[in-house]
Amino acid sequence: xxxxxxxxxxxxxxxxxxxxxxxxxxxxxxxxxxxxxxxxxxxxxxxxxxxxxxxxxxxxxxxxxxxxxxxxxxxxxxxxxxxxxxxxxxxxxxxxxxxxxxxxxxxxxxxxx
Amino acid sequence: xxxxxxxxxxxxxxxxxxxxxxxxxxxxxxxxxxxxxxxxxxxxxxxxxxxxxxxxxxxxxxxxxxxxxxxxxxxxxxxxxxxxxxxxxxxxxxxxxxxxxxxxxxxxxxxxxx
Numbered sequence: 412x413x414x415x416x417x418x419x420x421x422x423x424x425x426x427x428x429x430x431x432x433x434x435x436x437x438x439x440x441x442x443x444x445x446x447x448x449x450x451x452x453x454x455x456x457x458x459x460x461x462x463x464x465x466x467x468x469x470x471x472x473x474x475x476x477x478x479x480x481x482x483x484x485x486x487x488x489x490x491x492x493x494x495x496x497x498x499x500x501x502x503x504x505x506x507x508x509x510x511x512x513x514x515x516x517x518x519x520x521x522x523x524x
Numbered sequence: 525x526x527x528x529x530x531x532x533x534x535x536x537x538x539x540x541x542x543x544x545x546x547x548x549x550x551x552x553x554x555x556x557x558x559x560x561x562x563x564x565x566x567x568x569x570x571x572x573x574x575x576x577x578x579x580x581x582x583x584x585x586x587x588x589x590x591x592x593x594x595x596x597x598x599x600x601x602x603x604x605x606x607x608x609x610x611x612x613x614x615x616x617x618x619x620x621x622x623x624x625x626x627x628x629x630x631x632x633x634x635x636x637x638x
Contacts (some may be wrong), residue, residue, distance in 0.1 A: 419564075443624060454614055454629040455567070462624065499567070503625065510555055510574065510618060511582075512627055516566035 413438045415502050417515035425523050430487040432498050432518050437481070440505030444476055444483045447499040449517065455499055459485065490522045527551045528630035530615050536636045537605050545600045545633050547615030555618040556598040557627070558582075558590060560611040567614070573598055605637045 414437040424430045432446075443462050447455035461467045461474040461483065473486040483502075487494055497517040504511045528549045537543050547556065558570040569582030571590040579590060587609060591599045602609055615630040 445626070452612075452632075452634075454632050457626060457628065460624065460626060501627075510625065511557075511569060511572065514567040516564065 413441075413502070413504055413513045415500055415513050415515035417498075417500050417518045419516060420519040421521050422518055423521045423523055424490050426490060426492060428490050430490045430494065430520055430522070432485040432487075432500075432520065434483045434485075434500030434515055435481055436483070436500075436502045436513075438502060438505055438513070439481060441502045442505065443503035444474070445501040445503075445512065446472075446474060446485045447501060447514075449497045449499055451497075487520075490520075492522050492524050495520060495522045528615060528617055528628055530613075530630040530633050532633060533631065534634045536638065538638050539606055541605050543602050543605055543635075545602075545613055545615075545635070547598045547600070547630055549596050549598075549615075549617045549630075551617050551619060551628065552595075553617040553619035553628075554595065556592070557616040557618070558588075558598070558600045559614045559616065560584070560609075561614060561632075562611050570600065602635075602637075605635075607637045610635060610637045 416435045446459040448458050449455045459474045461476045467474045471488045475484045497519045499517045500515040501512040531546045554575050557572040559567045573592045589601045613633045616627045618627040
């Protein structure tokens with residue numbers, strides 16, 4: 412059973428601070444990693460994907476991947492109240508299930524004005 | 525117009541009733557998925573389809589069936605609804621973006637089984 416683990420939170424940060432969201436995964440063969448943002452009652456929205464070890468930056472968001480440690484993170488700089496949402500980490504399965512994603516249960520982020 | 529649409533958006537039904545949730549996409553993707561989301565349990569895969577002739581069970585397929593009527597349409601049926609099928613249901617499609625496979629979600633259907 413492939414697993415993706417996230418701290419459920421809530422993670423509270425003040426406006427303007429850096430929010431750090433973490434995710435670990437069990438499938439050592441996984442090559443593709445995704446971060447989705449989900450507002451309450453809405454559908455998940457893709458915000459970042461990363462395939463290579465290291466950092467990938469997109470605006471205020473930075474995804475970090477360490478395949479040796481099976482760890483992926485998302486940093487949100489200059490956090491805004493509009494960033495308050497649940498963030499889902501997803502990992503594309505290796506092998507025969509490679510078109511499937513395994514999702515973590517999500518971390519709820521609250522940005523305090 | 526949205527790339528992935530779901531109907532209905534909200535549904536209340538009674539135990540034992542048969543209901544169908546529908547999903548349509550204009551993204552031209554071959555791969556489509558049905559998930560359910562429950563508080564504290566995250567997103568769980570019910571069924572997925574790689575093309576019209578290819579249907580596969582996911583993690584929690586018991587009590588559900590699907591039909592892939594066309595490349596753009598993928599329906600989920602609850603043959604005899606029960607209260608623990610009360611959940612938020614999402615359809616998703618996947619295709620290549622920037623040379624990599626990515627999933628996109630519909631707006632969801634909120635189902636309440638009484």
